[in-house]
Amino acid sequence: MTIEGAGPDEIDELARRAQGGDREALESLLATIRPRALNVCRGVLPHLPDAEDACQEALINIANKVGSWNGQGRFTTWMHVVALNSARSTYRRMKNQATPRDPMEYAGVDRPDPRTTSVIAGTRLDLLEAMETIEKDHPQFVEPLLLRDVYGLSYEEIARQVGAPLGTIKAQIHHGRKLARPLLRGSE
Known part of the structure; x- marks a missing residue:
């Protein structure tokens, strides 16, 4: 169950209820914030499957750490940071997996210049x-x-x-x- 068009106040309330152990509120919270988390992840990872992986990691982290939101700022701001960190973590993992073990493996292959390779969302x-x-x-x-x-x-x-x-x-x-x-x- 999601709260269609949920505003920050409704999301904050769901988060408070989830912190109190309300399992339905947690499920509703995760479903409600998923599009926002995916947008954050897509800002770092333009390839949708990669962004979806990062988003899934972010939602797991949010579910596990919802109790660490202190309630002073908006939950969506806290969620934004968690999603950003998950996307950066996914990027690092993918970068490490893509790095050739043997530098000669790619000798002579032209690689795109990352300084001129744009991705969506201005990053x-x-x-x-x-x-x-x-x-x-x-x-x-x-x-x-x-x-x-x-x-x-x-x-x-x-x-x-x-x-x-x-x-x-x-x-x-x-x-x-x-x-x-x-x-x-x-x-x-």
Whole structure:
């Protein structure tokens, strides 16, 4: 059972009931948010079957961790972060599986330049690569930067979700952008 056209208040209520152990509310919540979670995953993974795999992982994580939503921000904002992390995890797993064990295996084969290969939802393969690089030394910048620049969440929503002061979030996003710029330009 889904709540057609459910707004944030109805979704928050379903989440509260699910946190209280209401199994029907949890099932309804998952069915209601699935389209939103799939859209988040498609923003990272344009190939629908890959996005659906990531969405399924996100829904499992949401079901298992619904109790960790603190209720201060909207449930949909919290769900957005869980779905984004699931999509990034799926991307990493696929990237690792696609990496040849023997570099000579692809010697002489022209590969597409990820800096010029666009994908839907305004994201680019080079952005994901840049986030992977930044995350190694500066993991605190990645989540706020993706939530702002890819998914368009407001600074206030990000601050509530991450649990950091608004000024800190703005500084992290600014610094993250400075780190990402040279990585997005590639080697010129």
